[in-house]
Amino acid sequence: MPHAIGNIPKRDSYRTVVVGAGPAGVLAALRAASAGPVLLVDASPLPRHKSCGGMIHALSERVLARHGLRIGPAIREPERVRFRFLDWDAGVTKPCSLAFHNVDRDEFDLLLLDALPTSVEVVAPCPAVTVQQDDEGCTVLLEADGRRAEVRCALVIGADGARSAVREAIAGRTKPYVTLQDTVELRGPLEPFFDCIYSSRIGAGHAYSYLVPKDGHALVGSVFYPGTRRPREQHESVLAELRARMRALGESVAREASAAAFVRGPQDVLAGAGRVLLAGEAGGFLSPTSGEGISYALRTGEAAGLAATRDPDEALDAYRRDLRPLVRQIRFKLAVLPAMESATGRALARALPAPVVSAVTRYL
Ligand SMILES: Cc1cc2nc3c(=O)[nH]c(=O)nc-3n(C[C@H](O)[C@H](O)[C@H](O)COP(=O)(O)OP(=O)(O)OC[C@H]3O[C@@H](n4cnc5c(N)ncnc54)[C@H](O)[C@@H]3O)c2cc1C
Structure with a gap:
């Protein structure tokens, strides 16, 4: 059954807010849901269209299999x-x-979206404008149904892709x-x-x-x-x-x-800051040599969602520890890129x- 999509958040506070409903954001929301209310927002209307070659690496299928997901219906x-x-x-x-x-990327993304538990509240189109952190948690400024709205949360997962507003809020703009x-x-x-x-x-x-x-x-x-x-x-x-x-x-x-x-050096790979975690391309997680990004988005989304189930003050350290092997792979690829x-x-x-x-x- 298709996941219900709202146009404004129903509550003003959540345990986790996930920004971006691509593979990283969906896996993060799916994993984080066991720890408390999750809001997943996307700037585009959902189901979305993503420009993509639709090449699915075996690693992606391995992650999806862990969640009982098969890509069969999306294969072309x-x-x-x-x-x-x-x-x-x-x-x-x-x-x-x-x-x-070889998949139809729209079908692939829809398959992921439909795997979300109904406990995850999905709101779109609803861009996150920025994120602020204080001693108690985070405030996410959203544009919901043409109006600005603020939601509070213990943790934010920025999975909003190559032009991430969440990353910009914690580390500046990237090209x-x-x-x-x-x-x-x-x-x-x-x-x-x-x-x-x-x-x-x-x-x-x-x-x-x-x-x-x-x-x-x-x-x-x-x-x-x-x-x-x-x-x-x-x-x-x-x-x-x-x-x-x-x-x-x-x-x-x-x-x-x-x-x-555009991932050219170790500084372009960023797991987050404070109570903001970055997953998928927002964190620079993709293969710098081949551009393959779906398996990285799924793996980092899953890891960010898992980290979000921990004490919010320990989540980022746990996430960084979990990502070590993947970050080592990216660094190896960065070394051979020139x-x-x-x-x-x-x-x-x-x-x-x-x-x-x-x-x-x-x-x-
Ligand atoms: C042309 C092209 C071809 C590609 N081909 C392949 C391929 O064949 N195989 C492969 O593995 N990878 C491919 N990639 C890379 C792959 O598509 C990405 O790495 C992958 O989709 C990243 O997933 P993600 O969840 O991090 O981000 P995305 O899939 O980009 O999702 C980010 C989501 O965040 C939303 N968003 C953005 N800003 C905001 C905001 N401010 N507030 C709320 N939501 C926001 C967007 O609407 C989007 O839905 C390709 C990329 C491109 C551009």
Whole structure:
């Protein structure tokens, strides 16, 4: 049964307020619910639409299985796709063994939302404007039904993504990657690969592009560093080159812009401050090398929700302890990122045999 969604909070105080109803926020709310009243707010109307390739890593499925959740209803054709590295500069194509389930992201998010217990109060559209902390707890300033409203709570979990207002309140603003993603008509079949494309010819600021077939269409996305000029023109040139290389690609039927956390150093990864915990992209939890973020959002959301069941003054320390292995993984990826982006790293990826590239890709 779909979860009931209100337009203003029913109470003026909760034990936990979770900001953002993406995978991090939903898992956090689900876990925190056992300790007392939880309010989950989202700035968008729910169910929401998130621009995404919909590649689901096995780690995500493992977290969901712990909560009795299966992604089956969200899976689309081709069901499984393998990662393939394409370097247009050198004309190299390296298929890898790393494989993902291929989902409709809207269906996937809805499946998560519907897993919430009815005890979690969900209010949307209801952006959190800011968060303040004092000796007794937190105040969250919300915009509910066109009016400002304040709610009190013992703990806040900021799971509001790459442009997090909660993170801004405790640590200042961050600049995200800018993304563009087209839904493209298909005139014929595409191979079942998640293509990751690197090319220095696209333009300054272009990080990479991707292509994945989904349900009779293809998604073509491009990721740009913060401050990139004319990303749309650059994305068009990726599409033009792809159409020239793959005859099956037709016209674009939709385009959407979005953002992804720009995680370049240990300082970009932040578990929180005081009684505010950050989960998912709000805390910089995603793979800095591959951009895979769903498994990080689910794992950190789950851990934040668990920490929220403890004494609020001890929650942040418990959360940090729980996240140590995941933070170590992110730091490892951050250490290899400059080499990956360098000319030497790219030359190495070209020169190494496909099985070696395939093995390395599993850790990225
Ligand atoms: C184009 C693109 C393609 C991607 N492809 C993949 C992929 O194939 N596989 C993968 O694993 N990852 C992918 N990612 C990354 C993945 O989508 C994210 O890492 C993941 O969704 C992060 O989850 P989250 O819960 O932290 O944040 P989000 O999913 O971003 O959710 C944050 C929520 O917070 C809400 N919000 C924002 N501000 C406020 C506010 N002030 N108040 C209240 N609510 C607010 C938003 O409306 C949103 O619903 C992609 C990202 C992009 C942009």
